[in-house]
Amino acid sequence: MAYWLLKSEPDVYSFSRLEKEGRTMWEGVRNYQARNNMRAMQPGDLAFFYHSNIGKEIVGVCRIDSEAYADPTADKGDWSVVDVVPVKPLQVPVSLKTIKSDPALADMALVKNSRLSVSPVTEEEFFNILRLGATHI
DNA sequence: GCCAACGTTGGC
DNA sequence: GCCAACGTTGGC
Numbered sequence A: 001m002a003y004w005l006l007k008s009e010p011d012v013y014s015f016s017r018l019e020k021e022g023r024t025m026w027e028g029v030r031n032y033q034a035r036n037n038m039r040a041m042q043p044g045d046l047a048f049f050y051h052s053n054i055g056k057e058i059v060g061v062c063r064i065d066s067e068a069y070a071d072p073t074a075d076k077g078d079w080s081v082v083d084v085v086p087v088k089p090l091q092v093p094v095s096l097k098t099i100k101s102d103p104a105l106a107d108m109a110l111v112k113n114s115r116l117s118v119s120p121v122t123e124e125e126f127f128n129i130l131r132l133g134a135t136h137i
Numbered sequence B, C: 001g002c003c004a005a006c007g008t009t010g011g012c
Helices: A015-021 A032-039 A096-101 A123-132
Strands: A003-008 A046-051 A057-064 A083-095 A118-121
Touching: A003 A057, A003 A123, A015 A046, A015 A057, A015 A083, A032 A118, A046 A083, A046 A123, A083 A096, A083 A123, A118 A123
Parallel strands: A003 A046
Antiparallel strands: A003 A118, A046 A057, A057 A083
16 A cells, blocks of 8 residues: 655646546646656555645545556657545645644655655655544545 | 746757 | 756745
């Protein structure tokens, strides 16, 4: 079981929309590191859903529901997607500010490599954030 | 809206 | 293979 973090601008695709739709294909990733992270995902892995630009906070937990497969929206290049389903929103969103100010979380890829849209999360980080979010899975 | 950080492209 | 130029992301 691995843990991840997925970024999306909420005015492009928000967590509440994922909850409403029940499932989405995580399309459009055009960065090799992010793509390789998706290729390392397994069905059942859990991921945080982070709202970039607007909110700048982790708002929910979702589950990876497929292995990586070819991105049908890519007209050229070797890109991948995974299917994602919602698990539950965080009772308390965990802001980037909170994460940066917490020594246990300040090494997260979210902080260290702010441009990476699909990043790994350690088990320790995952449960720390759940605790800050007052949420149990 | 600005700009720093980062990744990619292309000329040499 | 290096590096300057450019484009994009995302925090501020």
